[in-house]
Every structure is written in structure tokens, then in C-alpha cells.
Amino acid sequence: xxxxxxxxxxxxxxxxxxxxxxxxxxxxxxxxxxxxxxxxxxxxxxxxxxxxxxxxxxxxxxxxxxxxxxxxxxxxxxxxxxxxxxxxxxxxxxxxxxxxxxxxxxxxxxxxxxxxxxxxxxxxxxxxxxxxxxxxxxxxxxxxxxxxxxxxxxxxxxxxxxxxxxxxxxxxxxxxxxxxxxxxxxxxxxxxxxxxxxxxxxxxxxxxxxxxxxxxxxxxxxxxxxxxxxxxxxxxxxxxxxxxxxxxxxxxxxxxxxxxxxxxxxxxxxxxxxxxxxxxxxxxxxxxxxxxxxxxxxxxxxxxxxxxxxxxxxxxxxxxxxxxxxxxxxxxxxxxxxxxxxxxxxxxxxxxxxxxxxxxxxxxxxxxxxxxxxxxxxxxxxxxxxxxxxxxxxxxxxxxxxxxxxxxxxxxxxxxxxxxxxxxxxxxxxxxxxxxxxxxxxxxx
Numbered sequence: 001x002x003x004x005x006x007x008x009x010x011x012x013x014x015x016x017x018x019x020x021x022x023x024x025x026x027x028x029x030x031x032x033x034x035x036x037x038x039x040x041x042x043x044x045x046x047x048x049x050x051x052x053x054x055x056x057x058x059x060x061x062x063x064x065x066x067x068x069x070x071x072x073x074x075x076x077x078x079x080x081x082x083x084x085x086x087x088x089x090x091x092x093x094x095x096x097x098x099x100x101x102x103x104x105x106x107x108x109x110x111x112x113x114x115x116x117x118x119x120x121x122x123x124x125x126x127x128x129x130x131x132x133x134x135x136x137x138x139x140x141x142x143x144x145x146x147x148x149x150x151x152x153x154x155x156x157x158x159x160x161x162x163x164x165x166x167x168x169x170x171x172x173x174x175x176x177x178x179x180x181x182x183x184x185x186x187x188x189x190x191x192x193x194x195x196x197x198x199x200x201x202x203x204x205x206x207x208x209x210x211x212x213x214x215x216x217x218x219x220x221x222x223x224x225x226x227x228x229x230x231x232x233x234x235x236x237x238x239x240x241x242x243x244x245x246x247x248x249x250x251x252x253x254x255x256x257x258x259x260x261x262x263x264x265x266x267x268x269x270x271x272x273x274x275x276x277x278x279x280x281x282x283x284x285x286x287x288x289x290x291x292x293x294x295x296x297x298x299x300x301x302x303x304x305x306x307x308x309x310x311x312x313x314x315x316x317x318x319x320x321x322x323x324x325x326x327x328x329x330x331x332x333x334x335x336x337x338x339x340x341x342x343x344x345x346x347x348x349x350x351x352x353x354x355x356x357x358x359x360x361x362x363x364x365x366x367x368x369x370x371x372x373x374x375x376x377x378x379x380x381x382x383x384x385x386x387x388x389x390x391x392x393x394x395x396x397x398x399x400x401x402x403x404x405x406x407x408x409x410x411x412x413x414x415x416x417x418x419x420x421x422x423x424x425x426x427x428x429x430x431x432x433x434x435x436x437x438x439x440x441x442x443x444x445x
Contacts, residue, residue, distance in 0.1 A: 034231030038376030062187020077368030103370025
């Protein structure tokens with residue numbers, strides 16, 4: 001396999017995909033730093049508002065975490081609905097699930113309204129169980145979806161074989177209104193829309209420092225009334241919040257095209273986007289040109305301090321996948337690439353307006369394109385007209401000082417990798433909000 005991001009391969013032939021870097025000192029009403037799903041959503045929400053908006057990106061639009069992702073448009077990210085209900089209770093879990101659902105709806109609306117060519121696929125979600133514990137997870141998710149009145153279909157071990165061409169799964173739960181996209185082409189399509197609507201965009205322009213209202217790059221600067229950071233992997237010199245953001249690494253691979261007859265055997269009841277119940281889970285779906293997009297990782301490299309580029313991890317994921325689907329034993333995977341995503345200790349995004357400098361906003365640790373899309377839009381709306389917004393309670397869910405199982409200062413003794421792993425596992429499987437932690441409820445009341 002070649003170490004190369006397939007989504008970047010699909011950019012070949014796109015006309016003028018790169019905007020020149022910022023090479024002058026300019027002024028703006030609102031500056032957005034970072035042009036992934038969050039930053040693009042923020043800029044889109046400010047189009048035609050009568051304000052000058054500048055968007056700068058150190059890579060190309062979508063060139064970091066967003067453009068390395070599997071392109072799953074689903075409310076699920078790292079937290080299942082049943083886990084949100086356990087942690088927050090029914091009402092707040094529904095509220096948070098609505099964040100990601102709204103993010104999905106926003107992305108679909110952008111794609112359909114503007115005819116963005118991004119390999120848009122209508123694909124129901126299929127959450128698959130591995131073993132008895134996986135079947136228990138599937139049933140819990142089914143109960144959660146029923147509790148909140150969502151559409152779903154449950155499949156036991158025998159029934160799931162009829163919709164997915166494998167004998168290995170103990171069951172599954174399926175639900176609609178989810179999609180797959182080429183997130184890098186989506187980002188580049190959004191860039192084109194923004195440019196056509198008067199948004200200034202500068203790529204290959206990394207923010208090196210911020211002084212009051214002025215953000216400086218290598219060759220220029222932007223002075224703005226409001227600054228919104230939607231960038232990942234920020235340095236602590238930009239904000240102390242960078243120390244509370246962690247990185248989880250996964251790998252993706254792309255196969256050669258499958259024949260239609262092979263697809264019918266693997267997906268006899270329709271094309272799903274799938275993931276399993278393992279802690280470090282595998283996930284896969286079909287692209288529009290009939291390739292298998294397969295991702296996953298392992299415990300050691302997921303929380304590794306440094307990036308890992310070896311094919312060893314994805315080779316193991318592919319081998320495990322082939323065992324589940326013996327019909328694909330000869331299928332070749334031609335490219336692979338690592339993706340290092342930002343996340344918080346409890347897998348919930350952070351949105352902060354600096355108390356001492358209220359013109360500076362941060363959107364951090366958004367796991368999943370829909371979460372990022374909602375959060376970018378939210379931050380932009382509040383930067384533009386905070387008094388006119390009616391959804392301030394989300395600041396309470398996403399505040400930086402919310403409760404964590406192991407506090408940040410323990411990293412001095414345990415190390416960042418262990419603290420993140422423990423907090424991650426606690427939030428996913430055990431955490432319950434106490435009355436003192438339920439800030440959003442108090443805010444709404």
C-alpha cells in the first residue's frame with residue numbers, strides 16, 4: 001500500500017484548489033482561524049451579513065482532520081446515544097444528540113443547495129456487535145433510541161446475516177438519515193461558495209501569535225473585532241486551553257473497486273456505513289466508485305504521544321476485516337493514511353469565549369464532522385450577535401472547566417497519555433453528571 005491520503009488523490013484535476021497565502025496587513029470585522037468543518041461552517045453562517053469576514057488556514061481548506069476523515073455524517077461520533085443518556089439523563093442527552101443531528105442536517109443542506117460535488121452517499125448507519133458484550137451494547141443502543149422516539153431496526157445474530165455479508169456479528173441496530181461524503185471535496189466545495197459570496201480566504205497561512213485583536217502570520221496579519229479559532233492542534237502560546245485538548249490517532253485505507261456482484265454479497269440489503277462495538281472500533285463504508293473505505297487502530301497507537309505512520313496498524317485492521325468477510329480475502333487495499341484528531345478528555349467539544357478578552361472565541365476538540373459543523377456555526381452566530389441568540393445553554397455543556405474524572409494537574413505524575421485514556425474510558429462507560437455538574441439544566445431553568 002502507498003502512504004497517501006486518498007481524498008487528496010481525488011483533488012487531482014480540480015481547477016485552482018489553492019488560495020494564495022496572506023502576505024499583507026488587513027482588517028476585518030470577524031477573523032476565523034482554521035478551515036476545517038467548523039471554520040467553514042462559521043464562515044458560511046456569516047455570509048451576506050454585511051460584515052467583512054476573513055478565513056485563514058495553515059494547510060488547504062479541509063486539509064487537516066476534516067479532510068483525513070472517513071466522511072461519516074451521523075450523530076454518532078465517539079459517544080453512543082445510550083452513553084449520553086447514562087451520563088446526562090434523557091432530556092439533556094436528547095439536547096446534545098440534537099447538536100450532532102443539526103450538524104448532519106446543515107451539511108446535507110449545504111451539499112444539496114449548492115450542488116457540491118463531494119461523493120455524497122445516502123447510507124443508513126449499522127452499529128454491529130462483536131460477541132456477547134457487543135450484543136448487549138446493541139440492545140442498550142436500541143433501548144436508548146426507543147426511549148427518545150427515534151427510528152431504528154434491531155437485528156439479532158441470525159437476522160443481521162441477511163443485511164451484511166458476514167457470519168461474525170452478534171447483532172446490529174440500524175437507523176436512517178445518515179450519509180457519507182468525501183470531506184475534503186466538501187471542504188473545497190464550501191471554499192468555492194464562500195469565495196463567491198465575498199469571504200476572503202487565505203490558505204497556507206498559519207497563525208503564529210495573537211496580540212489583542214491582531215493575529216499574525218509569517219508574512220501578514222489580520223486585525224479584527226472578533227476572532228474565532230476553529231483550528232486543531234493549537235499551541236499553548238496561542239491559548240492555555242491547548243493543554244486540555246488531546247489527540248487520538250486512527251488509520252484509514254481505501255481498496256480497489258469492487259464488482260457489483262461482490263457488493264451485493266457484502267451489502268445484500270443496501271449500502272450501510274458500519275462500525276463495531278469494540279473499544280478501538282473498526283468502521284467501513286462504500287464510496288461512490290465502489291471502493292471499501294476501512295478504518296481503525298489499536299490501543300497503543302490511538303493514544304500515542306507521537307504520530308505513527310507505519311502500515312502495521314492498518315494491516316492488522318485489514319486482516320481482521322478479511323476474516324469477517326472471507327469473500328474479500330483477495331481484495332487489495334491500495335492506499336492508507338493516518339488521521340490525528342483533536343478531542344477533549346470526555347469526548348464532548350469545548351466552546352469558550354475568553355473572559356478577559358471576550359472578542360476571542362475557541363471551538364476545540366470536535367470529534368466528528370457534524371459536531372464540528374454545529375459548533376462552528378454556534379460560535380459564529382454568538383460572535384456576530386450574541387444578544388440575538390437563544391441557545392446560550394450550549395456554552396454550559398461545552399465549557400472548559402466541566403467535571404473530569406482525573407484533573408489536569410495529575411498529568412505531572414501520570415503523564416498525558418494515561419490521564420487521557422482514563423478520562424476517555426470513564427466518560428464513555430461510567431460517568432454520570434451530578435446536580436452540580438448539570439450546568440445546562442440550571443442555565444435553561
